Amino acid sequence: MSNILKREAVFAVTGIVTVLMFVEYFFFPQDWIVASTIRNWAVIIYNISLGLGGVRLIMQHTMGTQRRRENWQFSVLFLVAFVIMLFTGLAGYLGTGVATSNGIYNWLFNNVYTPLGSTTYAITGFYIFSAAYRAFRARNVDAALMLIAGCFVILSNAPVGEVIWSGIPAIGEWFRFVGQVPGMRVFGVVGGLGTIAYGFRALLGKERGFYAGGAEE
Amino acid sequence: MSGQNIFDKLQNIDRRVFYWVLFITLMVPFIMPIGLPVKVVKNTRDLYEGVTGDNINPGDIAIMNFGYGVSAWSECAPGFTVCAKALLREGARIVFMGAHYDVELSYNKLRSEAAEDFATKQYGVDYVFLGYFAGGESAIAQLATDSWTVYPEDHYRTPVSEIPLMQDFHGWQDVAVVLSSDTGDVGSYFLRQWQGAHGTKLAEIGIAMNGSTDYPYYLAGNYFGLSIGSRGGAELEVLIGEPGEATTAMDSINASHILIVLAVILANVGYLVQRRQA
Numbered sequence: 001m002s003n004i005l006k007r008e009a010v011f012a013v014t015g016i017v018t019v020l021m022f023v024e025y026f027f028f029p030q031d032w033i034v035a036s037t038i039r040n041w042a043v044i045i046y047n048i049s050l051g052l053g054g055v056r057l058i059m060q061h062t063m064g065t066q067r068r069r070e071n072w073q074f075s076v077l078f079l080v081a082f083v084i085m086l087f088t089g090l091a092g093y094l095g096t097g098v099a100t101s102n103g104i105y106n107w108l109f110n111n112v113y114t115p116l117g118s119t120t121y122a123i124t125g126f127y128i129f130s131a132a133y134r135a136f137r138a139r140n141v142d143a144a145l146m147l148i149a150g151c152f153v154i155l156s157n158a159p160v161g162e163v164i165w166s167g168i169p170a171i172g173e174w175f176r177f178v179g180q181v182p183g184m185r186v187f188g189v190v191g192g193l194g195t196i197a198y199g200f201r202a203l204l205g206k207e208r209g210f211y212a213g214g215a216e217e
Numbered sequence: 218m219s220g221q222n223i224f225d226k227l228q229n230i231d232r233r234v235f236y237w238v239l240f241i242t243l244m245v246p247f248i249m250p251i252g253l254p255v256k257v258v259k260n261t262r263d264l265y266e267g268v269t270g271d272n273i274n275p276g277d278i279a280i281m282n283f284g285y286g287v288s289a290w291s292e293c294a295p296g297f298t299v300c301a302k303a304l305l306r307e308g309a310r311i312v313f314m315g316a317h318y319d320v321e322l323s324y325n326k327l328r329s330e331a332a333e334d335f336a337t338k339q340y341g342v343d344y345v346f347l348g349y350f351a352g353g354e355s356a357i358a359q360l361a362t363d364s365w366t367v368y369p370e371d372h373y374r375t376p377v378s379e380i381p382l383m384q385d386f387h388g389w390q391d392v393a394v395v396l397s398s399d400t401g402d403v404g405s406y407f408l409r410q411w412q413g414a415h416g417t418k419l420a421e422i423g424i425a426m427n428g429s430t431d432y433p434y435y436l437a438g439n440y441f442g443l444s445i446g447s448r449g450g451a452e453l454e455v456l457i458g459e460p461g462e463a464t465t466a467m468d469s470i471n472a473s474h475i476l477i478v479l480a481v482i483l484a485n486v487g488y489l490v491q492r493r494q495a
Binding site: 031036039118125136137138173177 | 230232235236239240253254255256258286287288289290291319321322325350351352353355356358359362363366367372373374388414425428429430432433436446448467470471473474475476477478480481482483484485488489
């Protein structure tokens with residue numbers, strides 16, 4: 001029974017949904033109640049998966065704390081933060097319908113989460129600076145060409161590039177539109193074809209990983 | 218160590234030195250603003266013109282999707298704010314929503330940045346905030362065909378059936394323009410499920426890193442306009458004539474970009490001399 005659920009049921013559901021979505025796209029461009037209902041289910045399942053993810057996280061970190069796994073202190077921190085945000089958010093939600101109406105929740109969001117988020121993102125700039133110094137070396141002609149192109153693109157992205165030399169924005173734009181866009185188009189087209197091929201293989205049961213894990217046939 | 222010459226030392230600078238140099242370089246423009254002029258590029262101008270003038274009519278419905286979190290405020294928020302201001306000034310009605318869980322914070326920031334424009338508008342009539350939606354591309358596809366099933370109520374738990382603006386918004390056919398601002402893929406979901414499927418006008422206000430991904434779609438006409446990173450935000454601030462966060466950030470962008478180029482040149486001078494000596 002479990003094998004049927006693992007493979008045949010998933011195979012059947014995937015196949016039916018795929019066919020229905022194809023039918024809607026090509027024959028019912030305005031709206032089709034069958035496809036619309038399935039999309040609604042997809043949204044509901046997605047929401048359930050968010051809750052499931054939360055439960056799984058709690059289980060994972062609770063076990064990690066109980067068994068004193070490596071860095072278990074961070075698990076404690078996570079659980080404390082989770083409980084505080086959950087209950088303060090719920091208090092606000094049950095009171096007014098909006099989680100941020102709770103003062104503590106709002107304060108934590110604005111004064112802890114927001115600065116931490118911005119800081120995390122900004123730190124990458126420091127890593128990039130350090131990495132650029134260490135890694136961007138003209139070890140051969142190809143690397144040298146990439147370096148030169150990179151410098152033009154970087155300077156063309158900043159207003160100072162035009163101040164240094166009026167030709168920099170034009171050269172940077174050339175690298176972007178003529179040098180890079182065709183490459184990205186190739187990636188896009190190849191990626192699209194690959195997705196179609198993967199979809200067909202999955203529908204034909206050739207992608208074992210899609211169904212129950214393991215290598216493909 | 219004492220036997221090292223200057224070029225050897227250049228190859229082995231402690232990374233903490235870089236962090237401090239960059240930190241100080243970024244601080245200087247905040248203390249002494251430089252204020253170099255910002256040139257507006259075509260993709261940004263197309264975006265601005267697409268939401269102003271003859272391209273948008275009073276009463277048109279625009280969707281503005283917050284696909285970015287607080288970490289990307291510096292790159293996405295300024296451009297998104299300018300577009301919201303421009304649409305409100307044109308008399309368009311805006312439906313705010315978000316595929317990122319930070320949507321409420323980003324919406325509150327936008328409200329405070331464009332407070333004067335919102336002051337003359339009425340919630341539920343001129344604009345509405347639907348809040349976060351889960352479901353990724355499926356939800357965006359469903360928004361196109363039956364938006365009320367994705368959002369049965371707004372962020373403040375008012376049923377959409379009681380919101381005047383929502384009476385005119387049921388799906389893609391009711392929407393004049395979609396603006397998506399993202400750090401990830403949400404713009405491409407709108408591209409596939411709205412622009413590609415129904416021809417809806419779509420523009421992207423993305424982070425600089427996504428620029429390379431977005432250019433082909435802009436050049437192909439899928440995006441009618443494109444704002445890229447803080448630079449795009451600064452250009453939009455120039456176009457609307459109200460310098461803001463992005464314009465201020467341009468000084469730091471100038472300083473940091475020059476510093477990176479200088480560092481790369483310096484590192485390569487050291488590397489080439491060292492290689493010749495070897």
